Structure formats: structure tokens, C-alpha cells
Amino acid sequence: MxxxxxxxxxxxxxxxxxxxxxxxxxxxxxxLAYQSIDAFFDHAVARYSWRPAFTCMGKSLTFADLNAYSGRIGAWLQSLGLEKGDRVAVMLPNILQNPVIVYGILRAGYTVVNINPLYTPRELEHQLVDAGAKAIFVLENFAHTVEQVVARTEVKHVVVATMGDMLGVKGLLVNLVVRRVKKLVPAWSIPGHVSFKAVLAKSAALTLRKPNVALGDVAFLQYTGGTTGVSKxxxxxxxxxxxxxxxxxxxxxxxxxxxxxxxxxxxxxxxxxxxxxxxxxxxxxxxxxxxxxxxxxxxxxxxxxxxxxxxxxxxxxxxxxxxxxxxxxxxxxxxxxxxxxxxxxxxxxxxxxxxxxxxxxxxxxxxxxxxxxxxxxxxxxxxxxxxxxxxxxxxxxxxxxxxxxxxxxxxxxxxxxxxxxxxxxxxxxxxxxxxxxxxxxxxxxxxxxxxxxxxxxxxxxxxxxxxxKKDMILVSGFNVFPNEIEEVVVTHPGILECAAIGVADPHSGEAVKLFVVRKDQDLTEEDVKRHCAENLTNYKRPKFVEFRPELPKSNVGKILRKDLRG
CATH class of the missing domain: 3.40.50.12780 (ANL, N-terminal domain)
Structure with a gap:
């Protein structure tokens, strides 16, 4: 029935x-064939040992290299006395140290807390405190942010990496350019911090102990919801x-x-x-x-x-x-x-x-x-x-x-x-x-x-x-979805990017406002509105058009409508 x-x-x-x-x-x-990511990792290394796993700026790490380096990171973390399930934060861009550290944390039985390196001190502090992180790995470019908040968190161990750490001799030149030429490393001071290279050196004589990790154990804390409220x-x-x-x-x-x-x-x-x-x-x-x-x-x-x-x-x-x-x-x-x-x-x-x-x-x-x-x-x-x-x-x-x-x-x-x-x-x-x-x-x-x-x-x-749900615009009782408007607008050859939001309107409750990045610098508001009139029913058409040189985006490139709402 x-x-x-x-x-x-x-x-x-x-x-x-x-x-x-x-x-x-x-x-x-x-x-599932494996009881943990660690067990899966071991299988991948055994199967693909001499293949390259990660390449950055011309330098490659094989699966065997990744196994050796991540094992040393994991063994060093275990030597600190951290307990199974403790949270370790990673605040790094896409460089070779990132997978080495992340897999080292997982293989040692801890939980990875991924952090956007571009976070403000306020955002970083919230995440470290909420996660109860005991240690953090950070690129020196962002160490000044950690410096401002670390005393108000449970973090006891700070490891600072440089862009060139895993690039061999070339790394010296990379670090010189990053620090002296491009000036991308603001001054910082974190008493008691350890360098990433020192960790690798200290851990050479250590042995990684296999933790007893179960399928139900937490591998990652991925923070989300920052665009809708408090990050969780x-x-x-x-x-x-x-x-x-x-x-x-x-x-x-x-x-x-x-x-x-x-x-x-x-x-x-x-x-x-x-x-x-x-x-x-x-x-x-x-x-x-x-x-x-x-x-x-x-x-x-x-x-x-x-x-x-x-x-x-x-x-x-x-x-x-x-x-x-x-x-x-x-x-x-x-x-x-x-x-x-x-x-x-x-x-x-x-x-x-x-x-x-x-x-x-x-x-x-x-x-x-x-x-x-x-x-x-x-x-x-x-x-x-x-x-x-x-x-x-x-x-x-x-x-x-x-x-x-x-x-x-x-x-x-x-x-x-x-x-x-x-x-x-x-x-x-x-x-x-x-x-x-x-x-x-x-x-x-x-x-x-x-x-x-x-x-x-x-x-x-x-x-x-x-x-x-939160992006829906209500125009005179009609539901208007920004995605639909944006998909129509970008078909205009003179438009590079756009974003639509709802703004208060005394007549219709809300009206559509469109933000546009021009591809053709001669494009006018009239051109945009004419294009919309040809492709959208009346209540979906933008009432206001604002040209911008660029649109606000998250670090992964998603257009942030919330920032346009002001």
C-alpha cells in the first residue's frame, strides 16, 4: 500500500x-575496506610508493616521501604527550608541508582542524577556542595573526613553516623573495615556537606509534556556517x-x-x-x-x-x-x-x-x-x-x-x-x-x-x-532567486561577473539590485537593463545596477552576496 x-x-x-x-x-x-584513513594511507603508499603524490613549485614528493615525512610529524606530535583525539590546527596554503602535516596528524590519531590562513584574529580565535586545539602549524606569512590570539587559547605548541621549507636549495631563494622582495611576512614574535625544519630534524630519531583509531572517531573539524552566523x-x-x-x-x-x-x-x-x-x-x-x-x-x-x-x-x-x-x-x-x-x-x-x-x-x-x-x-x-x-x-x-x-x-x-x-x-x-x-x-x-x-x-x-533560503528575494509576493538572474545577466558579452541581492523597496517590499563587473568598459546601466528586459519577467528585473571593479569573494572564489548587502 x-x-x-x-x-x-x-x-x-x-x-x-x-x-x-x-x-x-x-x-x-x-x-568499507579500511578502518581508518591511516589504514587507507598505508595501502596507498604500498601500492604507489615511487609515484609522485604532490608537486609544488617544481618540487615533487613521492608517496614514499609523504609516508616518511608525515610519519615524522606524527611521531613528533606523539612525543608532546598529546592524547588520542586531540585537535591540531593547520593554517597553511597549498604547499608541500600541508599534506605532510595533515596526514601526520591523522596517522598519529589526532583530529585535524583546517583553518583559512586569511582569517582575521577574531575568526582564528573563535575557531581555536571552539575546537580546543592543542597545537597549530602555521606559515610564517600568517604567524602575526596567531601571535595576537594564542595566549587566549589552549594552544601550547606553535610550529612555524616557511614557503621554501621543502623546496631544497631553491627554497632559500623562494624565502628571500617572499620576505625581502614581496614583503609578504609581517613582523611577528611567538615565544617558544618551533620551526617546521626543527620538527623534522628532532623527529628523525622518533618512531610513530600506531594509534587505535575507529571508524567513528573524528578525523576533521571542518568549520562552516560563517556566512550565516557563528562558525561551527x-x-x-x-x-x-x-x-x-x-x-x-x-x-x-x-x-x-x-x-x-x-x-x-x-x-x-x-x-x-x-x-x-x-x-x-x-x-x-x-x-x-x-x-x-x-x-x-x-x-x-x-x-x-x-x-x-x-x-x-x-x-x-x-x-x-x-x-x-x-x-x-x-x-x-x-x-x-x-x-x-x-x-x-x-x-x-x-x-x-x-x-x-x-x-x-x-x-x-x-x-x-x-x-x-x-x-x-x-x-x-x-x-x-x-x-x-x-x-x-x-x-x-x-x-x-x-x-x-x-x-x-x-x-x-x-x-x-x-x-x-x-x-x-x-x-x-x-x-x-x-x-x-x-x-x-x-x-x-x-x-x-x-x-x-x-x-x-x-x-x-x-x-x-x-x-x-537566505538569498531569496521577495518582490511583491513573488519569490525571486538570484541564481536565475545572474545566469541570464552573464550571457551578455559585455559582462564579466555579476551578483544579485534584495534591497528594501517601499512599493514592492524588496527590489532586485545587481552588481556588475564589466568586460566591456563602455557597457552602460541602460545596456544591462535592456538585456534583462529581454530575458526576465518584470518582477525579476533589476531595479538598481551598480558597477564594481570586482566582487567580494571567499578564499575559494565564491561570490559573497552577504558582503554586498552591507
């Missing part, structure tokens, strides 16, 4: 997406991350139906490793597939990034809409050879159709959009990777993942109806760190995580996000 009524209503409780799976992809992942730590267990890796590996393998898999894979890692997207899709998946991750310390320097791209035959390129757009507007990028590119994976924000179409035309490789959050380790849905089609959706749920679209009353809505996207699966976090109240609000009694994203599922099981 229950089955019949579900069929009748066409609710998103049915796993209708399974009918859209590529041939041979199972509905569920197999039981998503507690991601070893099981969460190993599950998402298993799901991703099944899905990634279908990309090789389009183009054969080379003997060894090269990943482009332009997204920061402290962000959940790069952590899983680049770092962990790179290890799982025996790939080499090319670390880009500063992807905002587009000319330097393009030069680096030209040195490698990249196979897998995860990125954001804004990054793809910026690259395509660089003349040198357009001259590169893209014949080795197998998969371009878009996430973090909506990929706009004009960007996707131009990327396919320029590189011959489609952008396949996926979706996830820090709370889902991160990938929950993805488009099929065995086709060139750009669906304009976030795809279908991965194996062992359920997506339901629910109304405000918590009931599952019929297919095609708009509501909150909710996710259940083995990759969903254990909860928010020491926030049972927030956890109860975020995860329903039946285990579905409430994403706060508004969307619908179509009859093929494809999920379309229409917007964040």
Missing part, C-alpha cells in the same frame, strides 16, 4: 535517480570521509568511459586544501587513485597559474565557476593544449551555462557539476561523467545517498515541487562539534541533513538548486 501511494504522488522518497545511473554503477557502496565545526569521522571516497571512486571511474584512463593521473589542485572540496576530491582521491596533485599556492595570480598549467598534462581539474571564468579570459590560457583533460569538476557554487559552454568549446572537456557541503564530506550529488551534457543541475545522488525535497512541515514533496534539499548517507557528518542544539536543528530524527538550499528533483532524479 505504502509503495503504491508513493508511486501515485511521485514523491522524492522514491529512488528515481537510480534509473539515471551510468551502466554498471551500483546503488550502494560496498562495506562539522565533525567528520573517518567513516564519513572513507565513504565519500568510495562513492567518488565509483563515480570518477565512469569518466574513463569518455576518455581512456592514463597509467598515472595528474590532478590540478587550485582550490585550497583546507577547504572540504579540495581535501576530498584532490588530496584523498589523489591518494586513492595513485595520482599526482599539482599544488597551486595562489590561484588568484591567473598569469602565474596559467604558466603552471602549461607545464603539466592535467587529467582532472576540480574548480569553481569564478575560476573557470577567470582562466578563460586570459589570452595565454586559450593557447594551452587540453588534449589530456579528462574531467573538469565544478562545485562550491553554481556553474553558469555560458561558462560551461565556453569551457567545452575552448578545452574540449565538459564541466560536470556536483554538489556537497562541509557537512557531507562533501560530495552528495553529481552529474554523469560519461557524457558531454551540461544539465544545469547538480546531478543525481551518489551511491548510498538519498536526497529528499521537503516542505516547511518536514514532509517530502512531490517530484518537481520546490522545497529544502535534504540528504542522508554515510558521508553525512556526525554532527556539529559540541553543538547538540545546532545538530538537532540540522539533522532530522530520521537522519536527513537539512542543507538550507532550496530546489527540486525532476522525474529523472536530477536535482536543481534554485537558491539558498
Amino acid at each position: 505504502a509503495e503504491a501511494s508513493m508511486q501515485q504522488t511521485g514523491s522524492s522518497k522514491e529512488k528515481i535517480w537510480l534509473n539515471s545511473y551510468p551502466p554498471g554503477v551500483p546503488a550502494e557502496i560496498s562495506p 565545526g562539522a565533525a567528520l569521522t573517518h567513516a564519513n570521509l572513507l565513504s565519500n571516497m568510495a562513492q567518488m571512486e565509483i563515480w570518477l571511474n565512469t569518466a574513463f568511459l569518455r576518455k581512456p584512463r592514463p597509467e598515472s593521473l595528474t590532478f590540478m589542485c587550485a582550490l585550497p586544501l583546507y577547504h572540504i572540496f579540495a581535501l576530498t576530491v584532490n588530496s584523498l582521491m589523489g591518494l586513492a587513485l595513485g595520482g599526482n596533485n599539482i599544488l597551486i599556492p595562489n590561484p588568484r595570480d591567473i598569469p602565474a597559474f596559467v604558466k603552471e598549467l602549461g607545464k603539466h598534462r592535467t587529467n582532472i581539474f576540480p574548480g569553481l565557476n569564478t575560476l573557470f571564468n577567470a582562466l578563460m579570459n586570459n589570452p595565454e590560457f586559450q593557447k594551452l593544449d587540453f588534449s589530456s583533460l579528462i574531467l573538469t569538476f565544478g562545485g562550491g557554487m553554481a556553474v553558469q551555462r555560458p561558462v560551461a559552454e565556453r569551457w567545452l568549446q575552448m578545452t574540449g572537456c565538459p564541466i560536470h557539476e556536483g554538489y556537497g557541503l562541509s557537512e557531507t564530506s562533501p560530495v552528495a550529488t553529481a552529474n554523469r561523467l560519461d557524457t558531454d551534457e551540461f544539465t544545469g543541475t547538480i546531478g543525481i545522488p551518489l551511491p548510498s545517498t538519498e536526497v529528499q525535497v521537503r516542505g516547511d512541515d518536514g514532509q517530502t514533496l512531490p517530484v518537481g515541487e520546490i522545497g529544502e534539499i535534504c540528504i542522508r548517507g554515510p558521508q553525512v557528518m556526525a554532527g556539529y562539534w559540541q553543538r547538540p542544539d545546532e545538530t538537532a536543528r540540522a539533522i532530522s530524527p530520521d537522519g536527513f541533513f537539512r542543507t538550507g538550499d532550496v530546489g527540486f528533483m525532476n522525474a529523472a532524479g536530477l536535482v536543481k538548486i534554485v537558491d539558498r
